[in-house]
Amino acid sequence: MSTQTATAGKLHSILEWVNKEGEARASDRLRVKMMPELLGDNIHFSRIDASTCCSPETLTKFRQAAEEIVGKRCPV
Amino acid sequence: MTITIPFELDRAHRRVLIGGEPMLFHCHHYNTFLQRSIQDASYIESRPYLIGAAAEVAYAQLVRLFQSEGADDVNRRNELASELYRWAGFGTVDLSAIGESGGRVESKSSHYARAWSEKFGSSDEPVCLFPSGWIAGAAAAIHGKPLGSYSVQHTSCAAQPGKDTCLFEVQAGEANYDVFESVGAGEVGEHEQRPRPENNIDEEGIYEALTAMEIAGDKDGIIPAFGVYLTRHYANYYNRISFETLRAMEAAFGPDGYDATRPLFVEAGHVCAFNTFGGIMTSPEWNALIRPTCKTDADWVHGMVACVNTLGWGRWNVEELSPTEAVFSIQDDYESVGYRAMYGTPERPISFLAEGAAAGIMNLVYRGEVMSSPEFTPEYYDHLFRQTDVFRAEPAGQSVAMGDKATTIRVTRG
Numbered sequence: 001m002s003t004q005t006a007t008a009g010k011l012h013s014i015l016e017w018v019n020k021e022g023e024a025r026a027s028d029r030l031r032v033k034m035m036p037e038l039l040g041d042n043i044h045f046s047r048i049d050a051s052t053c054c055s056p057e058t059l060t061k062f063r064q065a066a067e068e069i070v071g072k073r074c075p076v
Numbered sequence: 077m078t079i080t081i082p083f084e085l086d087r088a089h090r091r092v093l094i095g096g097e098p099m100l101f102h103c104h105h106y107n108t109f110l111q112r113s114i115q116d117a118s119y120i121e122s123r124p125y126l127i128g129a130a131a132e133v134a135y136a137q138l139v140r141l142f143q144s145e146g147a148d149d150v151n152r153r154n155e156l157a158s159e160l161y162r163w164a165g166f167g168t169v170d171l172s173a174i175g176e177s178g179g180r181v182e183s184k185s186s187h188y189a190r191a192w193s194e195k196f197g198s199s200d201e202p203v204c205l206f207p208s209g210w211i212a213g214a215a216a217a218i219h220g221k222p223l224g225s226y227s228v229q230h231t232s233c234a235a236q237p238g239k240d241t242c243l244f245e246v247q248a249g250e251a252n253y254d255v256f257e258s259v260g261a262g263e264v265g266e267h268e269q270r271p272r273p274e275n276n277i278d279e280e281g282i283y284e285a286l287t288a289m290e291i292a293g294d295k296d297g298i299i300p301a302f303g304v305y306l307t308r309h310y311a312n313y314y315n316r317i318s319f320e321t322l323r324a325m326e327a328a329f330g331p332d333g334y335d336a337t338r339p340l341f342v343e344a345g346h347v348c349a350f351n352t353f354g355g356i357m358t359s360p361e362w363n364a365l366i367r368p369t370c371k372t373d374a375d376w377v378h379g380m381v382a383c384v385n386t387l388g389w390g391r392w393n394v395e396e397l398s399p400t401e402a403v404f405s406i407q408d409d410y411e412s413v414g415y416r417a418m419y420g421t422p423e424r425p426i427s428f429l430a431e432g433a434a435a436g437i438m439n440l441v442y443r444g445e446v447m448s449s450p451e452f453t454p455e456y457y458d459h460l461f462r463q464t465d466v467f468r469a470e471p472a473g474q475s476v477a478m479g480d481k482a483t484t485i486r487v488t489r490g
Contacts, residue, residue: 023454024462025343032116032336035329045336 004053011043011059012050013076014066022070033065034058079159082144085287088267089408090391091311095137095144096260098311099164100388100410101291103304103355104191106348106429111188111205112196113340114317120324122317123205128254129316130209131216131223136258137310138217153218161214163292165299165307166207167242174215178226178247181211185296186242187307189234202233204242206313209253211244224251254320258312259417264408265481270393275378276371282382285365302355303452311388315414319426323419338428342469345432346439346461351452353433354440356383358449373399376441384433393482399442400489403472404434405482412476412483425475427483434485436460438467442489465490 018026031038031045037058038045054062067074084093092099114122138157147153154171161169167186173179183204192203212228219225225248232243291306293299299306318341325333356362357380366379374397381404384392390408397403406412411427439460440446450456460466472484 024346024458025339028336028339028343029113029116032113032325032340033118035117035325035332035336036119039329039332044332 004055007056007059008053009050010076011048011052011054011062014063014074015048017074017076018066018070021072026069029069030062030065033069034062037061079156081160081163081292082141086264087283088391089264090283090385091264091388091408091410092308093261094160095139095141097133097137097258098261098388098410098413099308100311101306101352102309102314103302103306103348103352104187105195105304105351106344107188107206107307107309108191108195108203109347110314110318110341110344111203113344114321116340117321117325117337120321120328122321122324124252124254125256125320126205126317127209127212127228128251128256129313129320130206130310131213131251131253132209132256132258132316133310133312134210134213135217135223136213136260138214142217150218157214157218161210162295162297164309165293165297165305166210167293167297168295169207169211169297171211171214171218174211174218174226174246176219176248178215178245181244181246183207183234183242183244184240185298186234187298187305189242190298191305192235198237199233199235201236202230202242203235204230204233204244207242208244211246212251212253215246221248223257224255225249227252256316259414260312262413262417264413265476267391267407268481270405270407270482271395272378272393273374273395273397276369276375277366277378277382278369279378279382279385282366282379283385286361286383286386289361302352302359304351304355306352308388311410311414312418314429315411315418318411318428319415319419322426334424341428342432342435343461345429345434346436347432348429349433349436349440350457350460353380353383353436354444354446354452356380357440357446370447373441373447376447377402377437380437380441384437389430389433395484402434402438402487404430404485404487405474406430406485407476407482409476409483412478415477421479422475422477424478425471425483426477427471427475427485430483431469431471431485435467435469435487438487438489443467 472486474480
């Protein structure tokens with residue numbers, strides 16, 4: 001299993017967590033924060049779903065950004 | 077010494093000019109939300125224009141004011157500039173510490189630091205970027221130098237843990253921020269009456285009554301009103317920082333940059349409507365002046381729009397209105413006027429604040445039953461703006477920025 005495949009669905013799960021736990025438009029903040037990394041992985045934010053894979057570096061940054069926005073530890 | 081701020085009420089275009097700069101009301105929720113949204117794009121170097129835009133407006137305004145008021149000596153200029161800053165609700169600042177070569181400026185009271193702390197909690201980094209630029213621009217104007225003649229370092233901020241004062245080190249020399257030339261008042265259109273459904277609101281009477289109210293900073297330079305801290309801020313500051321961000325995002329990511337930025341700027345409008353409009357519609361002033369004339373829910377919308385016309389945002393109107401839909405039109409909306417003056421004609425409408433604010437009015441009246449004086453809690457915010465059947469706004473075909481006579485916004489439910 002490649003490192004990209006190992007991340008399958010993680011972005012989606014984190015995004016769902018942000019939508020549930022964050023304030024209104026929290027996911028839009030996440031989108032803005034992560035634009036360069038997602039572009040680098042050829043991922044369009046609005047098309048993130050349960051099958052979306054990314055690099056481990058992007059996943060780490062995505063999780064960090066999500067935690068910063070929500071103000072809690074992300075369980076994903 | 078009593079200093080009166082020279083204040084030009086431009087009734088036809090529903091705005092206020094001071095020293096040639098259009099100034100308007102916005103609350104601390106909007107100010108901090110907008111700044112945070114811009115700084116969320118940390119890969120965009122926004123700090124130089126967040127500071128530079130403030131230097132731009134302060135310099136342009138003060139140079140004109142000093143001239144019109146005959147303020148020829150440094151002491152008189154310091155007094156006038158400090159008083160303007162306090163009056164506008166930005167806090168207090170002692171500019172007398174700045175000599176020709178610079179100096180250290182203390183601010184014991186700062187709108188931005190207070191606002192950030194109350195809204196988001198303390199900050200690891202100094203947050204008073206507007207004050208930083210304003211002080212640098214003021215220093216140049218006071219000492220008769222060109223804009224960009226002073227650098228500024230914001231070395232300590234009351235929003236940081238354990239701090240209660242903001243400090244700014246000002247030094248003569250090359251600017252460490254972007255230097256822009258202010259576009260001043262911009263170009264406005266000829267006022268003409270737009271269609272309006274029959275209603276019971278005395279728009280002109282409300283305009284005269286509310287613009288006659290003295291809304292100014294207290295001794296600490298803070299304007300607590302309608303449950304928020306208001307500022308009489310600079311249209312050209314908001315426009316510069318918003319559109320520099322938008323253009324940088326578009327340059328970096330193409331249309332995706334626009335699509336990513338727009339929702340946050342519209343959300344800033346929701347935040348503004350929820351807090352400031354909600355505060356106005358539940359205020360003693362509303363209850364005394366406007367509520368007695370409200371016979372229908374639609375009157376609440378028209379009444380709030382009449383209030384918006386006193387904020388300096390241009391001339392707002394509701395052209396079509398039902399419990400499920402509305403079309404707002406705005407002549408000389410400040411976002412469009414500023415964009416055209418700064419950058420020319422955009423490819424798409426750019427009146428984001430107006431879109432969010434228009435949707436906010438409809439949500440407050442038709443979903444939020446603001447007439448029952450609800451508590452303005454996070455849960456109430458989610459109810460108004462986060463459910464699937466909330467009112468949302470979109471451009472309705474006309475944009476002052478794109479050359480039309482009015483900006484139109486359609487607000488629909490669901």
